Amino acid sequence: MARHAGPVVQDADFEELVADGAAAPVQGWAFDWLGGRATEERPPWGYARLVAARMAAVDAALDIDTGGGEVLAEVPDPPRLLAATEAWPPNVPVARTNLRPLGASVVAVTPDAPLPFRDASFELVVSRHPVRTDWPEVARVLRPGGTFLSQQIGPGTVRELSEAILGPLPPPAQRHPEAAVDTARAAGLTVVDLREATLRTVFHDIGAVVWFLRKVVWTVPGFTVAAHRPALARLHERIRAEGPFVAHARRFLIEAVR
Template sequence: MVERSCAELIAEATAAPVDGWGFDWLDGRATEERPPWGYARQVADRMATVAAALDIDTGGGEVLAEVPQPPPLLLATEAWPPNVAVARRTLRRVGGRVVQVAPRSRLPFRDAGFDLVTSRHPVDTDWAEIARVLRPGGRYLSQQIGAGTMRELSEAVLGPLPPPATRHTAQAVAAARTAGLDVVRLERATLRAVFHDVGAVVWFLRKVVWTVPDFDVDRYRPQLERLHARIRAEGAFVARSRRFLIEAVRPAPGDVGSA
């Protein structure tokens, strides 16, 4: 098999679409361990028991599309226009409706309108808004990106970085409690991510933009060429993704909080 050059791999990855929040393009080129708690299954189980649910930062709607028993009212929000179109097509088959929102805006829904709010890898978590739209007794379930995720990849491109200042679980728990929610579950996982060619790295950085916030192929071509040489020499580039699962409840009147 003829090995492809660094330039060919980069060009292919640069031309590939990154709409939605699926990662099928990486099949055979990169792998990432899954968290042990099974987020999609957790969401499906809860969706089957509620009347009204909201998914925040739905991406392309990939998680909700797999829910076998959606609630009568299923809404989702998304801020990135290319994802909005994808999510609307994806969620049509489960009766979900996608509302386009501005980044970091208030949720355009009435108070206490949902039994369940979910979010997989939210850009930001507005705990006060989540508490506002939850009904008393309602739950928020979210799989979030942990502090220092994919740091090895970030530093391979950007060089040494200071310790991460955000996305720590203690910060999430404190913010949830400040908003009046009781945190009833918190789990953490560190997961192995393996990139088998530099094209997979480029595509990932284009899609997961917070890994290298100013990523541009031309700006970082020397670093990408070094990564290409390293992958050829070592067989793969290994990084660590960090995730946590958090579940919080809006107390009903008279409840004794668990915070």
């Protein structure tokens, strides 16, 4: 998410802001459109920096759920063999464009299908915010001694925003770091690092909320402006009366070795 502060629009009415957020493109996995409209703290471990350092030390690597390839494209010293997978069709051409300078191949995949690679193909597998981690498949494509490094969404991330639109929700049942550790071990991997972070996330206008909910689809499953207009209007009035809306994103970093 963008790191800028302060809204770019203060006096636009609800309809204009909602239309703005509804019309902006959401392909790829960059959040530059939110510049000046929303901010999110960065995790302290510096995922992109960690990925770049590990990529420089291996010969073959894979990025799962690459999005538009934005993080991978920052790698200054890519390995000889570099592949990425993406399951959301609009992201695939974006990723191919972004990763062409690195010589990476981007493979369009079907969600929940096995990875389209041979056993023990990669020394390093990485994944930022995967929809779901298929731990047995990760273990299968890793070479002995290879590493899986992933920054993942934690339980109840931006829950405050979900509840502002949907009302009170039960405690989160998924995406707990402890469950990831157990599943990794069950797949034959050794977890060597686990870190967690809670990150302040601020929305300055309802247009930013609409765009975010269109892009980060698990926040409010099935979100549409038409279906959730009354809740959006209430949140708009709350922002106008009380100031920016604050939620908290949850992330964890997990590293495992085969």
